[in-house]
Amino acid sequence: xxxxxxxxxxxxxxxxxxxxxxxxxxxxxxxxxxxxxxxxxxxxxxxxxxxxxxxxxxxxxxxxxxxxxxxxxxxxxxxxxxxxxxxxxxxxxxxxxxxxxxxxxxxxxxxxxxxxxxxxxxxxxxxxxxxxxxxxxxxxxxxxxxxxxxxxxxxxxxxxxxxxxxxxxxxxxxxxxxxxxxxxxxxxxxxxxxxxxxxxxxxxxxxxxxxxxxxxxxxxxxxxxxxxxxxxxxxxxxxxxxxxxxxxxxxxxxxxxxxxxxxxxxxxxxxxxxxxxxxxxxxxxxxxxxxxxxxxx
Amino acid sequence: xxxxxxxxxxxxxxxxxxxxxxxxxxxxxxxxxxxxxxxxxxxxxxxxxxxxxxxxxxxxxxxxxxxxxxxxxxxxxxxxxxxxxxxxxxxxxxxxxxxxxxxxxxxxxxxxxxxxxxxxxxxxxxxxxxxxxxxxxxxxxxxxxxxxxxxxxxxxxxxxxxxxxxxxxxxxxxxxxxxxxxxxxxxxxxxxxxxxxxxxxxxxxxxxxxxxxxxxxxxxxxxxxxxxxxxxxxxxxxxxxxxxxxxxxxxxxxxxxxxxxxxxxxxxxxxxxxxxxxxxxxxxxxxxxxxxxxxxxxxxxxxxxxxxxxxxxxxxxxxxxxxxxxxxxxxxxxxxxxxxxxxxxxxxxxxxxxxxxxxxxxxxxxxxxxxxxxxxxxxxxxxxxxxxxxxxxxxxxxxxxxxxx
Numbered sequence: 001x002x003x004x005x006x007x008x009x010x011x012x013x014x015x016x017x018x019x020x021x022x023x024x025x026x027x028x029x030x031x032x033x034x035x036x037x038x039x040x041x042x043x044x045x046x047x048x049x050x051x052x053x054x055x056x057x058x059x060x061x062x063x064x065x066x067x068x069x070x071x072x073x074x075x076x077x078x079x080x081x082x083x084x085x086x087x088x089x090x091x092x093x094x095x096x097x098x099x100x101x102x103x104x105x106x107x108x109x110x111x112x113x114x115x116x117x118x119x120x121x122x123x124x125x126x127x128x129x130x131x132x133x134x135x136x137x138x139x140x141x142x143x144x145x146x147x148x149x150x151x152x153x154x155x156x157x158x159x160x161x162x163x164x165x166x167x168x169x170x171x172x173x174x175x176x177x178x179x180x181x182x183x184x185x186x187x188x189x190x191x192x193x194x195x196x197x198x199x200x201x202x203x204x205x206x207x208x209x210x211x212x213x214x215x216x217x218x219x220x221x222x223x224x225x226x227x228x229x230x231x232x233x234x235x236x237x238x239x240x241x242x243x244x245x246x247x248x249x250x251x252x253x254x255x256x257x258x259x260x261x262x263x264x265x266x267x268x269x270x271x272x273x274x275x276x277x278x279x280x281x282x283x284x285x286x287x288x289x290x291x292x293x294x295x296x297x
Numbered sequence: 298x299x300x301x302x303x304x305x306x307x308x309x310x311x312x313x314x315x316x317x318x319x320x321x322x323x324x325x326x327x328x329x330x331x332x333x334x335x336x337x338x339x340x341x342x343x344x345x346x347x348x349x350x351x352x353x354x355x356x357x358x359x360x361x362x363x364x365x366x367x368x369x370x371x372x373x374x375x376x377x378x379x380x381x382x383x384x385x386x387x388x389x390x391x392x393x394x395x396x397x398x399x400x401x402x403x404x405x406x407x408x409x410x411x412x413x414x415x416x417x418x419x420x421x422x423x424x425x426x427x428x429x430x431x432x433x434x435x436x437x438x439x440x441x442x443x444x445x446x447x448x449x450x451x452x453x454x455x456x457x458x459x460x461x462x463x464x465x466x467x468x469x470x471x472x473x474x475x476x477x478x479x480x481x482x483x484x485x486x487x488x489x490x491x492x493x494x495x496x497x498x499x500x501x502x503x504x505x506x507x508x509x510x511x512x513x514x515x516x517x518x519x520x521x522x523x524x525x526x527x528x529x530x531x532x533x534x535x536x537x538x539x540x541x542x543x544x545x546x547x548x549x550x551x552x553x554x555x556x557x558x559x560x561x562x563x564x565x566x567x568x569x570x571x572x573x574x575x576x577x578x579x580x581x582x583x584x585x586x587x588x589x590x591x592x593x594x595x596x597x598x599x600x601x602x603x604x605x606x607x608x609x610x611x612x613x614x615x616x617x618x619x620x621x622x623x624x625x626x627x628x629x630x631x632x633x634x635x636x637x638x639x640x641x642x643x644x645x646x647x648x649x650x651x652x653x654x655x656x657x658x659x660x661x662x663x664x665x666x667x668x669x670x671x672x673x674x675x676x677x678x679x680x681x682x683x684x685x686x687x688x689x690x691x692x693x694x695x696x697x698x699x700x701x702x
Contacts, residue, residue, distance in 0.1 A: 012518040123342030125539045127573030134550040219540045219573055223340045227513040262519045267510035
């Protein structure tokens with residue numbers, strides 16, 4: 001019985017962590033390639049949730065499919081935001097130019113998106129009701145929530161796709177080259193500015209898809225980002241700043257720690273466990289779990 | 298033109314213009330400003346929005362019926378300030394709205410934790426403040442300007458426990474084990490405290506699950522698992538943050554937990570619950586609230602629904618509606634829009650009819666020396682077929698109570 005309980009806690013933690021992982025790799029990609037700390041990442045996730053809701057309501061699209069369908073429009077949105085706003089403050093690939101304003105820009109973007117959504121779509125929480133949100137796969141005494149299981153599987157697939165893209169395609173290699181050494185990359189004929197647009201677009205599309213998956217079981221409201229953004233940053237730093245596999249593992253670790261903390265600490269200290277592990281990792285391995293001293297993707 | 302006549306023209310012009318500069322139209326019709334400090338952004342924005350709907354409805358009624366008679370038909374205007382999602386933001390919002398211009402009285406700020414901060418500002422600036430928040434501590438600090446119309450949390454705990462034990466016994470399912478599940482916001486904590494410390498033990502009820510978290514909740518599995526294994530006969534439930542509550546209710550359905558749920562507060566009876574979890578999950582869940590439409594308020598509810606498009610009316614618009622009317626009554630009695638005079642009028646007020654009191658149970662407004670409404674009694678509201686109905690006390694109930702099968 002005790003063992004079954006432990007397995008349940010581990011399984012729950014992994015399922016929760018799966019979606020954290022997908023949220024975090026977008027952030028890691030953006031940081032790894034562009035060195036931009038995107039405070040608005042959670043807000044793009046929230047917009048992804050709303051778009052999934054819109055798909056579900058207007059075209060009865062299942063949110064699991066809807067989550068995938070958020071990728072193209074959000075890639076375009078990310079690309080446009082990079083072109084129109086970020087490129088002006090990150091130096092657009094020119095490492096010599098000042099990069100200070102990007103923090104203020106992404107923070108401002110976050111505030112504008114949250115408050116505009118509150119004004120336009122109202123603060124009333126919305127929810128997509130799916131049968132699988134309240135059903136479970138029973139593996140003996142262990143229950144796995146169906147919505148979270150599907151979301152976990154999709155998160156795994158998307159993360160694998162990103163990994164293959166980065167390591168097996170020319171475009172992915174060009175992206176990594178731009179991250180490793182923008183100057184050398186540009187000497188090789190790589191358009192670093194375009195690579196930044198690609199990274200930002202992909203990062204935003206991934207977090208929007210994570211939002212879509214989250215929407216299968218989590219209510220949608222303009223301020224939902226606040227519940228996740230800190231965890232995303234912790235996952236990215238835990239895994240090693242800018243490392244995609246690191247961010248994925250970081251997300252899973254956070255889910256696991258949140259769940260297992262409850263075995264020893266009261267509920268009110270759930271996130272305390274996460275931050276204790278975070279501090280321990282930073283103390284013992286300052287570059288993060290998967291980090292190198294140099295930045296990488 | 299000769300210099301003398303030019304001087305004459307200047308003098309004449311000044312003489313004519315002076316009265317226009319210094320004498321303003323009769324001050325009797327000057328607007329009376331009421332502040333509403335409520336969360337209009339952040340995770341409690343929905344509740345703030347509902348409060349605003351109630352306030353606006355009352356103000357429109359008062360102004361269209363000729364305004365405040367004692368002040369020569371003065372109109373009421375609302376000055377809203379966004380309390381946001383933290384105590385610091387709520388306090389600075391109150392500071393801003395109360396110092397920018399002359400405010401006669403204030404209302405807010407829904408979450409007890411916010412109200413505790415906001416009323417400190419109001420006390421310092423000597424502006425009378427009406428609140429629907431539940432926490433006992435709001436009126437335990439010796440403040441003179443704070444008035445609490447709701448029954449306090451500890452009283453709600455006592456009455457809710459009496460009621461559910463009584464109902465369970467009548468239905469041959471006596472309560473032997475109880476659970477406490479919810480977040481650690483002020484109103485919820487004051488509800489759990491007396492249950493833990495004395496009330497449950499006094500009735501011989503064992504506390505088998507006691508899990509309190511800081512919002513947001515990452516996942517409800519562990520909590521609901523404990524409910525499944527502990528099988529309490531009643532769960533006292535205080536998850537004020539909507540996403541947290543939805544996760545718990547979904548999990549309760551998933552794990553097939555059958556324990557009856559007794560909520561703490563009106564956050565559990567908002568329309569969006571039906572959309573998020575469906576009416577089957579909600580059926581028979583009940584919650585203790587400070588106000589809810591009672592028998593005889595059908596006209597008011599109908600008007601509110603038409604105005605706002607909301608499917609039903611709940612505590613937050615109802616109390617705020619009554620608070621505006623109550624301020625109006627106090628101004629009529631004080632014959633002044635001065636905050637101190639209104640405060641004194643509120644301290645002395647004793648009325649038991651009209652829109653200022655009909656939202657409260659029992660329908661009488663008189664405050665004791667601490668600023669608590671004398672005799673304030675909570676209502677029990679129960680979800681039945683996708684809509685929340687007042688079920689206790691039976692005298693004002695709109696539906697009979699159904700005990701969990």
